[in-house]
Amino acid sequence: MIRIEPDAWREMVDHAQATYPNECCGAMLGTIGDEQKTVRIALPLENAYTGERGRRYELRPEDLLHADREARSHKLDLVGIYHSHPDCDAYFSETDLKNSCPWYSFVVLSIRNGAFHHANSWLPDAEQTKAEREELTY
Amino acid sequence: MAKVLIPTPLRQYAGKQDSVELPGSTVGEVLTALTAQHPDLRQQLYNNEGKLRSFVNVYLNDEDIRYLEKDATPVKAGDTVSIVPSIAGGSVAAPPEPATAELSKDEILRYSRHLIMPEVGTEGQLKLKAAKVLLVGTGGLGAPLGLYLAAAGVGRIGLVDFDVVDFTNLQRQVIHGTSDVGRKKLDSAADRMREINPFVRIDKHEVALSSENALGILKDYDIVVDGTDNFPTRYLVNDACVLLGKPNVYGSIFRFEGQATVFAYEGGPCYRCLYPEPPPPGLVPSCAEGGVLGILPGTIGLIQATETVKLILGIGVPLVGRLLLYDALAMRFRELKLRKNPECPVCGEHPTVTKLIDYQQFCGILQPVTTEGDIDPVEVKARIDRGDNFVLIDVREPHEYQICSIPTAKPIPLGQLPQHLDELDRDIEIVAHCKSGMRSAKAVDLLTKAGFRARNMKGGILAWSDKVDPTVPKY
Numbered sequence: 364m365i366r367i368e369p370d371a372w373r374e375m376v377d378h379a380q381a382t383y384p385n386e387c388c389g390a391m392l393g394t395i396g397d398e399q400k401t402v403r404i405a406l407p408l409e410n411a412y413t414g415e416r417g418r419r420y421e422l423r424p425e426d427l428l429h430a431d432r433e434a435r436s437h438k439l440d441l442v443g444i445y446h447s448h449p450d451c452d453a454y455f456s457e458t459d460l461k462n463s464c465p466w467y468s469f470v471v472l473s474i475r476n477g478a479f480h481h482a483n484s485w486l487p488d489a490e491q492t493k494a495e496r497e498e499l500t501y
Numbered sequence: 502m503a504k505v506l507i508p509t510p511l512r513q514y515a516g517k518q519d520s521v522e523l524p525g526s527t528v529g530e531v532l533t534a535l536t537a538q539h540p541d542l543r544q545q546l547y548n549n550e551g552k553l554r555s556f557v558n559v560y561l562n563d564e565d566i567r568y569l570e571k572d573a574t575p576v577k578a579g580d581t582v583s584i585v586p587s588i589a590g591g592s593v594a595a596p597p598e599p600a601t602a603e604l605s606k607d608e609i610l611r612y613s614r615h616l617i618m619p620e621v622g623t624e625g626q627l628k629l630k631a632a633k634v635l636l637v638g639t640g641g642l643g644a645p646l647g648l649y650l651a652a653a654g655v656g657r658i659g660l661v662d663f664d665v666v667d668f669t670n671l672q673r674q675v676i677h678g679t680s681d682v683g684r685k686k687l688d689s690a691a692d693r694m695r696e697i698n699p700f701v702r703i704d705k706h707e708v709a710l711s712s713e714n715a716l717g718i719l720k721d722y723d724i725v726v727d728g729t730d731n732f733p734t735r736y737l738v739n740d741a742c743v744l745l746g747k748p749n750v751y752g753s754i755f756r757f758e759g760q761a762t763v764f765a766y767e768g769g770p771c772y773r774c775l776y777p778e779p780p781p782p783g784l785v786p787s788c789a790e791g792g793v794l795g796i797l798p799g800t801i802g803l804i805q806a807t808e809t810v811k812l813i814l815g816i817g818v819p820l821v822g823r824l825l826l827y828d829a830l831a832m833r834f835r836e837l838k839l840r841k842n843p844e845c846p847v848c849g850e851h852p853t854v855t856k857l858i859d860y861q862q863f864c865g866i867l868q869p870v871t872t873e874g875d876i877d878p879v880e881v882k883a884r885i886d887r888g889d890n891f892v893l894i895d896v897r898e899p900h901e902y903q904i905c906s907i908p909t910a911k912p913i914p915l916g917q918l919p920q921h922l923d924e925l926d927r928d929i930e931i932v933a934h935c936k937s938g939m940r941s942a943k944a945v946d947l948l949t950k951a952g953f954r955a956r957n958m959k960g961g962i963l964a965w966s967d968k969v970d971p972t973v974p975k976y
Contacts, residue, residue, distance in 0.1 A: 386591060395509060412589065413718050414704050419591035424558045424565065428585045431508065435519070440509035448592035459590035464556040466510035466545075466586065489545070489554070 364498035365443070365468050365484050367391070367402040372501040374405040376479045379447035379472045385416040388446040390430035391470065392439045400442050400468060406430050419458065420446050443468030443484070450475055455485040455494040463487035468497055503531050503561075503576040506583045514541035528561055529572030531582055546584065556586045604630070608700060612654055625814045626654060630700075632813045635659040635722040637710060637738055639690040641788070641798030642728030642752050642805065644676035649806045651694035651701045655813070658694065659704040659722055662686045669976070673795035710734055712857035715741040724812055726750040726805055730788055732779045733860035739764060739772035740857055743848045750808050752801040755786075757794050757829040759801035762820050762839065763808050765848065769821040774842040774849075779864040790939070797829055874945060875959040881932055882969045885909055891930045893958075896944045901936065905973045907965060915940045922951055934958035934965070936976075 367375070371391065378387045388410050393402040408430065412421040422444065434441045444467050448454075453471040455463075463469060465487050473480040484499040504522055507515045515521060516539065523538070525531035536543040548554050559566045560583040566574045576582065604612070604626060615621040615629075632655050636643050639662045650658055664686050666677045674686075681689035687705040694703055706718050710729075719725055719741050727738045727749055735753075742749035748766035753759065765771045804825065811817045824837040847854040884891060895902065895910040902912055913921050915935070925931060931953055933941040938961045948955035958965070966973040 411717070412591075413706060413714070413721075418593045419589070421589040422587070424560070424585040424587055425563070427588065428560055428563075428583055431506070431583070431585070434509075435506075442509070444588055446590060451592045456590065456592055458593060462556070462587070462589035464586035464588055466508055467588075469590075491556075 364398070364500065365400040365402065365470070367405075367470070367499070367501040368393075369501075371402045371405040374407070375445050375470070375472065378405070378407045379445075379474050380477060380479060382410070382447065383474050383477045384449045386410055386412075386418070386420040386447050386449060388420040388422055388444065390427065390434075390441060391443040391445055391468070392430070392434040392437065393442045395440050395442060402442055403439060404437070405445065406433060417449055421462075441467070443470060445470040445472065447472045447474050453481055453483040455483075455487070459485075460487055460491050460494055463491055463494070465489040469494070470499065502578045503528075503580040503582050505531060505535055506581060508584055508586075511542060511545055511584070514545060515539045526575060527570075527572060528559060528566050528574045528576055528582060531576055532559070532572075556588070558585045558587055559583070560585055603627075608654070611698070611700070615654070620816050621814060625816075628813050628815075629654045629810070630656040632724070633657040633659070633722045634724045634726060634809055634813075635661065635719060636726050636728055637661045637734070638728035638730070639674075639676060639686045640664070640670065640728060640730065641673045641754060641793065642726075642802040643690070644674045645799050645802035646726055646728060646806050646809075647676050647690050647694050648697060649803060650809060651698045651703075653806075653810055654698065655701065655809075657702045657704065657722075659706060659718070660687055660690055661706045661708065661710055661718065662690070663707050663709050673793065673798050675799070710737060712737065712859065715857060716745065719745055719747060722747065724748050724750060724809055726752075726809055728752065728802065728805070732785075732864045735772060736779065736863060737857065737860045740847050740854060743771050744856070748812055750805045750812070752805045754793055754797050754801050755788065756791055757797065759797055759827045759829075760824055761801055761804040761808070761827075762824045763812070766812070766819060766821050768841065770839045770841040771845065771848045773847050774845045775824065775839055777842070777846070782865045790936075794829055800827060800829070874949075874956045875938075876932055876956045877959055878965040878968050881934075881958055881965075884932075891932055892925065893932045893934065894925075894944070895962075896933055896935050896940050897962075901976075904976050905962060905966075907934070907962065907973075910934065915944055918944055918947060922948075922953075925953060927953055929954075931955040932958055935961045937961040937963050 453473040484497040485494040487494040749764040935941040
């Protein structure tokens with residue numbers, strides 16, 4: 364399961380709401396225990412998709428590299444990636460799956476009419492064929 | 502010898518270490534050493550065919566090795582190798598990548614006139630379907646390009662524009678209709694293209710192309726077609742194409758004449774080989790200032806479309822190293838030979854331009870600084886009504902007065918102003934106007950230097966129509 368601490372959660376929701384009607388994206392830094400991942404810091408990153416950003420997002424690998432360094436400097440780990448789905452549910456779409464990486468948790472925030480609605484966390488497989496839902500608390 | 506940083510989730514396969522020091526003189530050797538030492542990592546990083554998984558990027562320090570020498574990129578002691586996934590997504594399923602392997606029954610019917618020509622055939626149509634073409638601008642040149650490239654079945658067409666359709670566009674920008682006035686050109690063009698061919702994927706880029714975004718946008722396309730109307734963007738598109746190694750299908754139009762060629766293709770010349778320096782600002786009038794025959798961009802845009810399709814199909818003789826000149830009044834085509842300039846600052850042997858620069862500055866375009874002497878049309882009207890003692894001069898050309906004029910204005914075309922100074926009274930203030938305020942600013946400059954008191958009517962007769970008298974037609 365994955366638990367997001369209140370400050371990090373607030374940061375993620377604020378980011379998603381402020382970016383509405385576009386999709387936002389960012390990195391989640393924290394610790395990985397045997398039973399549970401804990402997110403302590405949310406690091407908003409730029410949505411680098413060059414087309415319509417209301418329906419797509421893209422993370423620059425350089426930004427992720429930077430996020431990983433940021434994590435290491437805080438003695439934390441890069442735990443996962445978050446992004447928002449404006450005006451639709453927090454499912455893991457075909458697009459999400461085809462551009463995913465099995466090493467991280469993917470938290471999706473559903474934003475409706477500019478306000479947070481619900482969220483899910485997903486764990487995609489290495490072949491990018493399916494994603495399992497992960498228990499999420501915040 | 503290099504240090505490899507292990508992403509947290511992979512540390513379980515690397516003896517729980519967050520980094521590993523490994524021998525090797527290239528990135529490839531270091532990675533081989535990594536998976537030899539930690540065989541479980543292999544399956545995480547490589548697919549069954551032994552290739553790096555699609556989401557895995559390898560960085561040497563801060564650079565993606567794909568842009569260095571890939572696996573052969575040399576490493577030295579103290580270097581850091583990082584494994585960074587590429588991640589993207591979105592709330593909708595990605596628009597399906599065109600299935601390039603075959604044509605559907607509907608597509609076969611649609612492209613039948615292509616398929617029966619052996620020069621195109623199924624193979625050529627599949628090349629068109631797999632092609633990605635970026636149109637910079639959806640105006641005069643972009644209109645026929647968008648219509649015909651969509652109809653021809655180019656699989657993915659990107660459009661760059663941030664303008665909205667206005668009435669003055671409709672005389673030539675045939676992709677937009679009267680009911681589209683006020684809509685974004687991107688939306689209007691994309692709707693029309695989808696109507697022509699729903700099999701085409703259209704990507705809208707609602708931006709002004711700039712040094713910051715150009716490489717990011719252009720990199721995803723095979724061919725770039727320049728349909729812009731200004732020098733800074735033309736140099737920007739050219740330099741970005743040269744830096745990315747993409748062909749730049751160029752066209753330009755003015756009044757009754759046009760030009761077309763293909764730049765930066767397989768070692769051919771680029772725009773800077775032809776024009777190393779931009780003309781001084783204001784010397785070459787734009788279509789808004791000088792006008793353009795509405796049909797002209799149709800002819801030039803379709804020459805660009807033809808070249809684009811030929812490049813995709815790999816047939817015929819491309820318009821490379823040749824500048825095609827078209828004169829509509831004489832109905833004559835001429836060709837100039839273009840040579841690659843070995844000294845070219847961007848594509849020459851020793852390039853000095855190795856990244857995108859500030860093109861506004863390069864083209865000498867500065868923000869207007871002298872606004873102090875400007876006078877608003879509303880104030881000019883008030884002065885006329887009060888009977889103030891001043892003279893209003895109209896520095897436009899005679900055929901422009903015929904379209905519209907301000908009744909009390911004295912016509913003196915800018916070019917004839919120096920010869921008519923004697924007719925003006927040095928003791929009376931002069932207000933100059935033109936269509937939009939550019940030429941009258943030059944007139945004010947000239948008059949001030951000649952010892953007159955002169956002011957520029959801000960926004961020209963277009964602003965007069967907006968603010969004072971809406972019955973005055975705009976053009």
